[in-house]
Amino acid sequence: MRGVVLHAPGDVRVEDRPDPVINEPTDAVIRVSAACVCGSDLWPYRGIEKLDGPTPMGHEYVGVVEEVGSQVTTVKPGQFVVGSFWASDNTCEICRSGYQSACVHRVLMGTIGTQAQLTRIPLADGTLVATPGMPDQDLIPSLLAASDVLGTGWFGAVAAQAGPGRTVAVVGDGAVGLCAVLAAKQLGAERIIAMSRHASRQRLALEFGATDIVTERGDEGVAAIKELTGGLGAHSVVEAVGTQESMTQAVRSTRPGGHMGFVGVSHDVALPGDELFFSLVHLHGGPAPVRQYLPELIDLICDREIDPGKVFDLTLPLDQAAEGYRAMDERRAVKALLQP
Amino acid sequence: MRGVVLHAPGDVRVEDRPDPVINEPTDAVIRVSAACVCGSDLWPYRGIEKLDGPTPMGHEYVGVVEEVGSQVTTVKPGQFVVGSFWASDNTCEICRSGYQSACVHRVLMGTIGTQAQLTRIPLADGTLVATPGMPDQDLIPSLLAASDVLGTGWFGAVAAQAGPGRTVAVVGDGAVGLCAVLAAKQLGAERIIAMSRHASRQRLALEFGATDIVTERGDEGVAAIKELTGGLGAHSVVEAVGTQESMTQAVRSTRPGGHMGFVGVSHDVALPGDELFFSLVHLHGGPAPVRQYLPELIDLICDREIDPGKVFDLTLPLDQAAEGYRAMDERRAVKALLQP
Numbered sequence: 283m284r285g286v287v288l289h290a291p292g293d294v295r296v297e298d299r300p301d302p303v304i305n306e307p308t309d310a311v312i313r314v315s316a317a318c319v320c321g322s323d324l325w326p327y328r329g330i331e332k333l334d335g336p337t338p339m340g341h342e343y344v345g346v347v348e349e350v351g352s353q354v355t356t357v358k359p360g361q362f363v364v365g366s367f368w369a370s371d372n373t374c375e376i377c378r379s380g381y382q383s384a385c386v387h388r389v390l391m392g393t394i395g396t397q398a399q400l401t402r403i404p405l406a407d408g409t410l411v412a413t414p415g416m417p418d419q420d421l422i423p424s425l426l427a428a429s430d431v432l433g434t435g436w437f438g439a440v441a442a443q444a445g446p447g448r449t450v451a452v453v454g455d456g457a458v459g460l461c462a463v464l465a466a467k468q469l470g471a472e473r474i475i476a477m478s479r480h481a482s483r484q485r486l487a488l489e490f491g492a493t494d495i496v497t498e499r500g501d502e503g504v505a506a507i508k509e510l511t512g513g514l515g516a517h518s519v520v521e522a523v524g525t526q527e528s529m530t531q532a533v534r535s536t537r538p539g540g541h542m543g544f545v546g547v548s549h550d551v552a553l554p555g556d557e558l559f560f561s562l563v564h565l566h567g568g569p570a571p572v573r574q575y576l577p578e579l580i581d582l583i584c585d586r587e588i589d590p591g592k593v594f595d596l597t598l599p600l601d602q603a604a605e606g607y608r609a610m611d612e613r614r615a616v617k618a619l620l621q622p
Numbered sequence: 623m624r625g626v627v628l629h630a631p632g633d634v635r636v637e638d639r640p641d642p643v644i645n646e647p648t649d650a651v652i653r654v655s656a657a658c659v660c661g662s663d664l665w666p667y668r669g670i671e672k673l674d675g676p677t678p679m680g681h682e683y684v685g686v687v688e689e690v691g692s693q694v695t696t697v698k699p700g701q702f703v704v705g706s707f708w709a710s711d712n713t714c715e716i717c718r719s720g721y722q723s724a725c726v727h728r729v730l731m732g733t734i735g736t737q738a739q740l741t742r743i744p745l746a747d748g749t750l751v752a753t754p755g756m757p758d759q760d761l762i763p764s765l766l767a768a769s770d771v772l773g774t775g776w777f778g779a780v781a782a783q784a785g786p787g788r789t790v791a792v793v794g795d796g797a798v799g800l801c802a803v804l805a806a807k808q809l810g811a812e813r814i815i816a817m818s819r820h821a822s823r824q825r826l827a828l829e830f831g832a833t834d835i836v837t838e839r840g841d842e843g844v845a846a847i848k849e850l851t852g853g854l855g856a857h858s859v860v861e862a863v864g865t866q867e868s869m870t871q872a873v874r875s876t877r878p879g880g881h882m883g884f885v886g887v888s889h890d891v892a893l894p895g896d897e898l899f900f901s902l903v904h905l906h907g908g909p910a911p912v913r914q915y916l917p918e919l920i921d922l923i924c925d926r927e928i929d930p931g932k933v934f935d936l937t938l939p940l941d942q943a944a945e946g947y948r949a950m951d952e953r954r955a956v957k958a959l960l961q962p
Contacts, residue, residue, distance in 0.1 A: 311639065328740075367626075375852070375854060376877065376878055376879065377853065379879050380879060381878045381879035381902055383878075383902065384878030384879065384902050386853075386854075432695040490870060501854050511957045512715070514715060514716065514726075514727075524895070524899075526895075537716065538716050538721045538723075538724030538908075539716065539719050539720060539721035539724065539911075544899070547899065548894075548895030548896045548898070548899040549895070549896070550895075551894070551896070552892040552893065552894055552895065553892065553895060554648025554888075554891070554892055555864070555869060555888030555889070555890075555891025555892065555893060555899070556889070556891070558888070558893070558905070558907075558908075559864075559884070559887065559888040559908045559909070560908060560909065561908065562721055562907075562908040562909070563906075564904065564905070564906045565898070565904070565905040565906065566879075566903075566904045566905065567897070567898075567899060567902075568898075568899045568900060568901065568902040569900065569902070571879075571902075622841060
């Protein structure tokens with residue numbers, strides 16, 4: 283089969299790789315219908331995260347089950363499935379509390395690689411959720427979004443306690459930030475402020491439910507949020523970048539007693555204890571337990587209530603994956619969908 | 623009147639100071655029945671926090687109202703009152719959301735000084751809560767504890783979501799940590815692990831409701847908590863110290879999806895973003911909104927349901943305040959009560 287391998291920073295190749303097989307009786311193998319490039323794939327692509335030799339890439343996926351191990355009971359060959367970037371058993375105490383991304387048996391899909399024609403899914407019963415029947419082709423981008431960026435933005439909005447009567451600010455206008463806007467809208471937030479300086483992303487944010495756009499960043503961005511919230515700060519802030527600047531901006535944009543959900547993968551960030559202490563902000567975030575939200579998100583997508591697939595503004599055949607990475611790196615594309 | 627003034631690190635003096643007067647129509651002046659030395663008073667006493675000249679000390683107090691300003695309506699001369707270390711209007715949007723310690727008009731009592739015979743209370747209507755009648759003398763230490771350490775430990779336990787079915791670990795065996803144990807018990811926690819290596823503090827923790835004692839610190843302390851919780855960590859962890867070591871210990875002792883309440887005043891702490899991110903812990907803390915809890919705490923004390931006054935293991939006349947500071951600094955006393 284063909285699959286994406288990152289050989290060195292900037293060196294994305296699509297290569298022949300061995301077809302995956304069932305290793306464990308709890309595995310499934312799926313034929314990937316669509317995969318994509320994640321903002322977090324850009325960290326090793328840019329050389330900021332160290333590579334340990336040639337690495338199969340990708341952790342987002344939807345597809346059709348080809349084969350299942352002997353212990354798999356909840357999905358079967360021929361079903362269309364969506365899974366999260368963490369494989370999880372969905373039965374351990376941590377999973378049952380809603381934190382499948384910290385499952386005691388979790389496996390990171392990024393170590394297997396889903397930017398490929400076929401991929402192996404560990405813990406298939408716990409990880410995969412089948413759609414009701416075979417979805418229409420035009421729903422595939424949205425279902426793919428549920429696999430990571432929508433689930434992650436959703437978690438950010440939940441962690442920030444977006445909901446009725448609350449003003450939500452979203453720091454970051456990548457696919458996750460845009461999906462957090464969509465999630466905040468679905469969760470009933472009264473006012474949603476998207477922080478973005480890119481016209482096309484602003485448009486999508488407004489389409490997803492943003493009521494206000496703030497173009498300032500850093501201290502000026504904080505001042506703009508305060509200005510819009512009677513000097514107090516937002517009730518809920520979603521951070522979807524992962525840098526020192528964006529985390530600081532998010533903490534300072536949240537009112538005392540408010541909630542900040544941070545879902546940008548943290549890189550070289552140190553939060554000063556005294557600032558956190560005196561902020562009186564609730565802080566929660568991390569790798570999103572997307573599996574928790576998948577059944578609900580699949581329903582919303584199949585009922586055509588939400589259309590998060592709009593975050594894909596570039597669609598390429600798998601063999602042109604390198605161009606997908608380049609376009610996202612250069613911010614020419616929000617998110618690239620790859621068709622195997 | 624007599625009042626405590628810190629002249630330099632280690633130099634505590636009790637001096638004649640001018641009697642406080644009503645400055646604003648919202649002020650009250652109270653005759654202090656009891657004040658005390660706070661763990662946070664030790665930071666400037668030890669020279670870790672910079673002093674800006676001779677400073678009146680103290681922010682915990684109970685007493686009898688002497689005089690009120692023309693706009694004060696909820697308390698009157700002769701009433702016994704308890705207040706928090708932040709004066710707050712209790713009417714602004716932040717106060718109404720339960721965060722009186724971030725009131726938009728707040729005044730820090732530490733800038734006025736309550737280790738004195740008399741003290742001025744700004745925003746008296748919002749700040750002071752009268753007890754039902756004149757309390758028995760033996761209740762005064764507990765009511766004084768409500769003014770800060772009990773309210774702060776309570777907030778830590780609430781922020782950590784201590785409650786039925788949950789295992790709570792408390793990092794720090796000072797008065798606040800011990801009160802967090804008491805709070806966790808009152809909030810219905812199933813199991814309460816006090817982290818302490820001092821026999822007398824361990825005894826009080828057990829008396830307040832601790833079910834387990836862990837004497838290890840740092841990574842060994844974390845390992846001990848994991849050992850007691852099936853390898854997962856506690857559901858709820860209260861941090862009541864404020865150092866890098868204690869914050870790290872608290873984050874690592876909390877299970878993914880669990881809640882950490884931090885109430886130790888943060889000094890030279892930097893939390894690595896990636897550790898927070900991958901911990902999936904909920905983090906909340908800061909200067910406790912004690913005012914929120916005062917009516918409930920006063921009722922529990924006056925009904926003799928709780929006896930947090932036991933944290934005072936040294937009682938001195940105000941004129942011997944210096945010995946109270948010394949005893950706490952040398953950890954000969956958990957907390958010193960001063961009688962003006």
